[in-house]
Structure formats: structure tokens, C-alpha cells
Amino acid sequence: MGTVHARSLDPLPMHGPDLGLHPDDAELVEAEPETKQEVLENKDVIVQRVHIDGLGRTKEDLLGYEIADVFMAKNLIDVMKKSHEAREKLLRLGIFRKVEVVIDTAEGEDALPNGLDVTFEVTELRRLTGSYNTMVGNNEGSMVLGVKLPNIFGRAEKLTFQFSYGTKETSYGLSFFKPQLGHFDRNICVNLYKVTGQFPWSSLRETDRGIATEFNFPIWKTNHTLKWEGVWRELGCLARTASFAVREESGHSLKSSLSHAMVIDTRNSAILPRRGALFRINQELAGYTGGDASFLKEDFEIQLNRRLFWDSVLSASLWGGMILPVGDKPASIADRSYINKVNVINGESDIYLEQFAVTGDYLGGEAYWAGGLHLYTPLPFRPGRGGFGDLFRTHFFLNAGNLCNLNYGEGPRAHLQKLAEYIRWSYGAGIVLRLGNIARLELNYCIPMGVQIGDRICDGVQFGAGIRFL
């Protein structure tokens, strides 16, 4: 798109009064039309019109905001840059499959000599897309049906429905997403769901049916989320040998909570980032809007990444949190924290509260912290460099963590001391495989140190997959 060709001579008229041939006219006829080339780089231009071709159900007022900036461009380089940015914004809305930009000179009666027309040729996504998968895992097979309706009302609203029918459990989820016109980062999301989970380390089975409404908005460099969630939780026992303490927790409960989360994320990627930092803080207050679970929960997560010599990355992270029951009832087992297996503290599987019941069910703790230090390097000898091999990294890690129950009557100093003594920690090395931008698989060898009575240890070779890793 560096040069623009423009024709500067009009063709000779075909009809007109027959004036006879004059010698001067004969000369004119012989002249051939010349094409002039002008290089318009850095020449001042004005964007006169911006068209969007290919719209079906999308409403135009939505797109007006995204392409408004293109009119501000002053020269050709600027026009190209702003159109590229507008194209990115249109793609981010998630309603177009393809967006192409064509820049041409302005045409029509009011065309200025340095006027430009910018045309976005878009292809909308289909009204309805469906997917059907089967999944096998954890002694259960299931069939998953997904239906997505992008842009249902024309203003980038999205409705998704997922239904999973398994041999043991059934779950489903319906989600509606609507961004604010002109500010895509401010959006509302409403979810309706039923999920089931099994926690064999506590002999517990949990079924959640709930509604969640969340409102996301950015403030300066941070992203905030305000959420109200109402969940009907049903806890049941997995095995006949479940301990009495866990049986006491089973039954129905209703949690209605308000939560707020703030995230500052400057990393270049969520999985295996090479630089940047993440700071996330989350608080949840339950019980003041109905329901019978009432507590205040605080969580935070910090991660720092820094690139070192030779394409290796040093990553340090710290997680922590606590739950304070409000009122007389202690926090339910469904709300307490667990530091879980391979995802978090490698080698220290299932670190839970020291006092677990006689049959060995883990009850969770009310306050916890976990920290990790990782060094990621490319695979030794770099096989498959430039292609598949780049998805793998080796890593060396050192993880530590602890959790405890909160006793009122002891001050914060006593609790901090309790969290600081008898720390569980472990170290090791392994290989990490990155799965798209969503998850990672790990194969590690780890050596647990600092173990307490009642912890279950998993040393040696371990395999794990997940989304959130320490």
C-alpha cells in the first residue's frame, strides 16, 4: 500500500456536435492518455468516508465507536496505523470472522484532492455454532454439547450454553455477555450453572447450582470485577467410610455473596510468561444478602517474572488468603482452603489442616500461604528449535506453604507465627509443556522436605495438568 495510482485524464467524449475535423483537433486525438504516479507518503490527507461492508445483523452504532479514531488521521502513515488499530478493535469484539481494510482515494462530487476512503470489509460469524465432544477421565465418561450464539442482538452480546452429560454427573452452564457500547472493557456477564465436583481426599462430593452476575470495568491500569453470586450447594459423601466430621458438613446450604477482585497484569502471557508481573487481590463477603453461609474471604496472588541470561526466565510467586466466619457458625468445608497437589506445591500432595478426622479426610484450613520460585530454561540441546520444541521448557522449582486454623482470642501475631513454623516445602525439576494460551502440563521429579504429621506425601515422579500454578 505504498503508492496509489490515479488517472488524471478523462476519456474523449463519444457524443457531441459534429464540428468537423480541425487540424488542432486531429492533434488532440493523437495524444495518448498518460497515467501519473504520485507517492502520497507523508502527504497530508483527510479521511472523508469510512465504510463497513458486509454487515448483516450488527448494528452500526456499535461500530461507530471502534472506527471513530480513523477520522483523526493526518497523513497516510497515520491512516494505516489507525486503520490497523480499528481492525484489531473490531476483531476483539468477537463478532467478525475476518476483517480486511482497503484504503482508496475519495470519489464522488464532494471528493477532495487529498481525500481518502477507508473501507472495512468484514465477514460476520454465523448466528449459531455448535460443538459436540466426548470426554473420558476419572472413571467417568461424558458427552459435552456446546452451543454459541455470538452477536445475538447486534451489539456484540454473546450467549453460550454448555451441557455435559456423564455416566456419573450432569452439569450445564448458560452464559450471557454484554459489553458497553464503545467501551468493550466494561461489560456485564450473567452465568447460570450447575457443576459437580468430587474431592476424594475429603470423601466429599459437591453439587453447586448457582447464578452469578459480574460487572467488569477498568480503572486506569487495573481491571476490577464486581460480582454477586448465589449458589445452592449440596454436599454429600463419596464413600461409606467418610468420617463423621465430614458427614456433619453434608447437606444443603445457600451462599449469597458479593465479591470484588482487582487485577494488574503486565505479563506478556498467562502461561509461562517471560516478563511482567501480576498482582491480584480478591475479597468475598457472604451472608449479608441472604443465604446461610456467612464469611469474609480474602485472597491475594503476586507473580514476578524476569528474563535472565540465555533465554531463561526466573519466576517468583506468592499466594495467600484467609477466611473469617461471621457469626457463630464455622466456615463450611466447601469454603475452606486446600493447598492442592501438583498444581501448587509439587511433592506435597494434599496439605490440609493437621487435625484431620480418624479416617483421614482432609478438612481444609482457614488461612494459608504458598510461595514458589521457578527457573525456566529451554530444553537442553534445544531439540525442535523454532517449532514444536519451543512449547517445552525445563524448570527447576522450590515451593513452600502452610495453612492453619484461626482461633479468636489469639492476636494476629500468634497466627503469623503459626503460619511461619512447620513450613512444608519441596524442590525439584521437570519439563513443562504449554497448551495454547490456556493450560500447561508438567512432568516433575520432586523431593519433599519439611513435612508434618497428617500430610500425604507424593515424592518422586509426578504428572500434573492445570490452569493455575504456583
Added chain:
Amino acid sequence: MSVGKVPFIHVGNQVVSELGPIVQFTKAKGHSLSDGLDDVQRAEMKAYMELVNNMLLTAELYIQWCDEATAAQITRPRYSSPYPWPLNHILAYQKQWEVRRKMSAIGWAGKSLEQVYEDVSQCCQALSQRLGTQQYFFNKQPTELDALVFGHLFTILTTQLTSDELSDKIKSYSNLLSFCRRIEHNYFQEHERPGLDPLSIRPSLM
């Protein structure tokens, strides 16, 4: 609690629920109430226990959940009392739907309240005839049948319903009434405060 159904016992780290398994459990430990019975009597005992389960238990469920007046005034508020709104309504209606479905499955859905009271009366008549003037159903020692019958009759006599017709039916058999009082006096009174007799406290039972 996720123990299944009441009654249940918690022994060591085991939880055993429902009468049948509890009886099995205690038998495995070496105690059984029906040791002194011969085979014929044991078969008879099982037959009567089945009668009580099929008749009295089903009638209780019917009256509590399928009779709209009782369900609305007594059963649903009682069942939903531990839960917050809206969970209380959801769970109460879910249980009601479940019980009504079970009633249709065994053919009781078409019965009217009078027919159910008649069935209860007939069952009580059979039990009353078997009991006669004895202290317990078999000899002078109580057996599992006595425990089961006592459990049901005592509950019917002491639960407040919209009408007293059900407990009146039982009270019309005086030997059953004195049977209940005898067991309650012998086995439960020492654990209660002296002077309190649940069977006599309620004026409707006198």
C-alpha cells in the same frame, strides 16, 4: 447428614442407618433380641414387621405429604425450617413431589384420606389381636417387632396433625395404647426428667 435414613447409630468410626442394618450390626456383635424365638415365630415376626412397614409407614407418608391441608400447614414448614429462602421452598416441594411419585408407584395415589384411615385401623386391629393381653408381642421379652411398632405408634400418638383422627384410631385399641406406655415407661423414662411423661402430658391423649 448424609447417613441415608434415620434411625442411625454411630459406633467408633462406623455409621449404620436404618433398622435392618442396625439389627444385623448388633447381631454381628453378639446381641439379638429375637434369640429366644423359634423359626416359626421368627417368620411370624418378620411378617408383622413387613405389615407395619407397608401399612403404617406408607400411611404416615401419605398423610404428611399427600393430604394438602397437612402438607401445607405442618409438614412443609417443618421440613423447610433449617433452610433459608428460597431453598426452603425448593427442597420442600422437591420432597413432596418425590413422595407423591412414590405413592403413585405403589398405587396409593388414588386413595382418599378415609381409605387410608381405614387401612391404618385394620393394621392396628391385626397388631392388637396378635398382642392380645400379653406384655409384648412374643412371650415376655421385647423383640425387634416391639421396637418397630412402638416407634411408629409413639410417633403417631405424639405428633400433632391437623386432625386427631389418626391417633384416635390407635387409641381405640386400648391394649396398643398401654403397650406404648409400658415400653415408654420401662425404657425411656429413666433418661428423662422425673415427673415428665410425654404420653400423658398432652391432654388429647388422656
